[in-house]
Amino acid sequence: MLSKRIISCLDVRDGKLAKSIRFVDTQDIGDPISKARQYFEDGLDELVFYDITASSDHRDIMIDVVRSVAEQIFIPFSVGGGLRTIEDCFNVLQAGAEKINLNSAAIKNPELIREAANAFGNQAVVLSMDVLKVPMTSAIPNGYEIIINGGRTPTGLDAIEWAKKGEQLGAGEMVVNSIDADGTKNGYEINLTRKIVEAVQVPVIASGGGGTPEHMYQVLTEGKADAALVASMLHYGEYTVPQIKQYLTAKGLKIRI
Amino acid sequence: MLTIIDYKAGNQTSVQRALNYLGIENRISSDPKVILNSDHIIFPGVGHASASMEVLKERGLDFAITDAFQQGIPILGICIGSQIILTHSEEGDTPCLDLISGDVKRFQFPNNGLKIPHMGWNEINLRKAHPVLDGLTSGSEFYFVHSYYTAPVDPQQVFATCTYGITFPVAIGVKNLFAVQFHTEKSGRTGLKLLENFNRWIP
Numbered sequence: 162m163l164s165k166r167i168i169s170c171l172d173v174r175d176g177k178l179a180k181s182i183r184f185v186d187t188q189d190i191g192d193p194i195s196k197a198r199q200y201f202e203d204g205l206d207e208l209v210f211y212d213i214t215a216s217s218d219h220r221d222i223m224i225d226v227v228r229s230v231a232e233q234i235f236i237p238f239s240v241g242g243g244l245r246t247i248e249d250c251f252n253v254l255q256a257g258a259e260k261i262n263l264n265s266a267a268i269k270n271p272e273l274i275r276e277a278a279n280a281f282g283n284q285a286v287v288l289s290m291d292v293l294k295v296p297m298t299s300a301i302p303n304g305y306e307i308i309i310n311g312g313r314t315p316t317g318l319d320a321i322e323w324a325k326k327g328e329q330l331g332a333g334e335m336v337v338n339s340i341d342a343d344g345t346k347n348g349y350e351i352n353l354t355r356k357i358v359e360a361v362q363v364p365v366i367a368s369g370g371g372g373t374p375e376h377m378y379q380v381l382t383e384g385k386a387d388a389a390l391v392a393s394m395l396h397y398g399e400y401t402v403p404q405i406k407q408y409l410t411a412k413g414l415k416i417r418i
Numbered sequence: 419m420l421t422i423i424d425y426k427a428g429n430q431t432s433v434q435r436a437l438n439y440l441g442i443e444n445r446i447s448s449d450p451k452v453i454l455n456s457d458h459i460i461f462p463g464v465g466h467a468s469a470s471m472e473v474l475k476e477r478g479l480d481f482a483i484t485d486a487f488q489q490g491i492p493i494l495g496i497c498i499g500s501q502i503i504l505t506h507s508e509e510g511d512t513p514c515l516d517l518i519s520g521d522v523k524r525f526q527f528p529n530n531g532l533k534i535p536h537m538g539w540n541e542i543n544l545r546k547a548h549p550v551l552d553g554l555t556s557g558s559e560f561y562f563v564h565s566y567y568t569a570p571v572d573p574q575q576v577f578a579t580c581t582y583g584i585t586f587p588v589a590i591g592v593k594n595l596f597a598v599q600f601h602t603e604k605s606g607r608t609g610l611k612l613l614e615n616f617n618r619w620i621p
Contacts, residue, residue: 362533
């Protein structure tokens, strides 16, 4: 049986680790490479490395930072932010990432998912989506809308429908990030996560809102997520990876210790 | 020196970074002469069995690997490198190197809803001691990404298994050849330990 994965997201801006609260008021909190190394030593299962300004500023991903991470960290990691072409994806994979995270660019050009899956395999393509709770309408029947460009631009797309389409196009995994929950530390968006898990066959990573190991337990059980993504909890030193893993193991989840 | 076989297999640089981190001197090469003049050989791989076999043949690496095996050079296969050492792969109905008798089969989970590929961290169960598995235990976890698994004819050639829907071999070997299905280069401290063990292994 597969272990539930604990993943941390390193939002990087200008080479520094940053953490947003509901996608605004981003503050720098340190060096991504040293954080990544510490998490690797602590037994983290996977990393996501996200260039948070790349998408909106059309800035290229920081390949050198990716390469440095790959030289020191021997767990799987994915890279996202500003990947718009197959060549962008290729460069990131060459620099040492296992997977690419597609977000805004996949909305603008859904064929990018298919092209990337054909070129690198489904397992290398992660569809990352930022989701806002909205009133249910005929266009957005599930009441969850995809927002792009770092939480700034609504798309009119229903999140559950988009997840299904992304899977059909070849995404091998999904990151579902709730903008409402992001950075609040009040718990994950359980309902949204479960809806997406039930709509697709590929693994789903819950993101946004994790503040305690109990929140993680909830999203991995009630929310049915395959993995929980944490940022603030770890980045500010409130919890360590071993503390989280011990808690989840004690609660009966299969976790890599 | 340790040589990582280059056949456009995708993960040779990841393997190299892990060896560099461990301070193990190494080189990446697709030259059969260089490969046959090595103390240890790593045969990595990500991708499709038939495409991998084609590239190996194009570069004369199929014979280089067979010769290295005959000469007793320790070889570590990883992922696709652990599959195409068998007789045949169902992936693309591909005849393989036949260093270990058996088939490579696709997972079939029609009824239990298990996802394919088998992707993520899973634990291994040790079946037999092997120097490359020194210090590892049943319950040690490794990172897997695969849709096919190896099925050697001889159970004596299976050193560890994993369970995902079915129980299948994930560490196989014979003589100076050892091979693992998981990505040991991406399996944290445990995976690095296995690479260190391999580098010390004198069959």
